[in-house]
Amino acid sequence: MPKKIYIVEDEKDIADIIRHYLKNAGYTMEEFDDGEKALRRIHVSVPDLLLLDLMLPGMDGLELCRLLRSEPATKKLPIIMLTAKGEETDKIVGLEMGADDYITKPFSPKELVARVKALFRRNQPDVEAAKNIQYGKLFLDVETHTVSINNKELTLTAKEFALLEYLLKRKGKLVSRDNILDAVWGMDYYGGNRTIDVHIRHLREKIPLLKTSLVTVKSFGYKLKDEK
Template identity: 55%
Template structure:
């Protein structure tokens, strides 16, 4: 799945620079030019990582970091903070509030990319260690070994079927648009059209009958995985 990085930077030239280097490195980037705009974007669709400038209009980077860390739904998002200030006190303040890493301007774009990769590696190792098995009624999904079983019987899925199943399980209860599923499961460069999502959902329903009723179709929009009936 494509990794999404939200760049929160009010200087368009710096935002362009960061987006360009991260895009070349294979990341999908989105941008916010103010703290207020960033908080709205994060609430609507939490990114995989946040590159956050300290000095922002309306709501500064420290407050954005504080709000993100204070919300259970976003608290685990990795955060790299950027600042034009070199004072140790500013760096300490950011780290104490919850930033994972800190980079002072002017910075090397290549170093920023390296720090993003390193932080994601650390985060993903921790997440994988914490949640290796996902369950849904009689369905068990071993995300480390890519094994799916239902009622104790192994079920064979294609690679994309497995990724779609894992994504639905990790985002149960949320309404997911077809475009979002294409972006996060197939990758943002996929141009096969949203029909492929419907085909893969149909295959999951056929292969995993215990999941069939739980995948609710949201008309003209997408899908939502609801909890199994008790």
């Protein structure tokens, strides 16, 4: 069954271009021109991925993203944010609200399709490699994409989960930001290393033990300490 993507974009010309390229890539789509309509539809049927414009009439993309991340049914919904704004602060705010990726208008439709495919790949469970990972009181189930501490499940975005899994599998090793970016976001990701730092901060906020066990190595990357 083809993946279903919701396009939330109030500029019809842009929505038409996106629909054309995604349809040719084999995806099915539904389109919405404001956040409220999209939210009502998502409450009925959750898509496989959301393309979300930042500047929308009524409820903007940031608010819709925040609401979706606060609801159990959509907390792990892959979200790519679209916007005409190019400042780094806008990208950071979008990521902090829970977006998995960010693309600035004007963009190449082919690049957008590549990012959609990359995000689906990142979120595709590897059945052969699936296993449980334990780190102290932290328990990560690769197959079900759940994380818990003391049997209490945590709420992580898809990218936060993938980043945590990557670090746990390399505990005790120094990993560079470039290697993290390639492994978690994909080699076809065009964003900067600042994206990693934002997600690392989120993980530390949600998982207190990482505040001391996940060490920042200045100008290089990160190292998750071995368990004591």
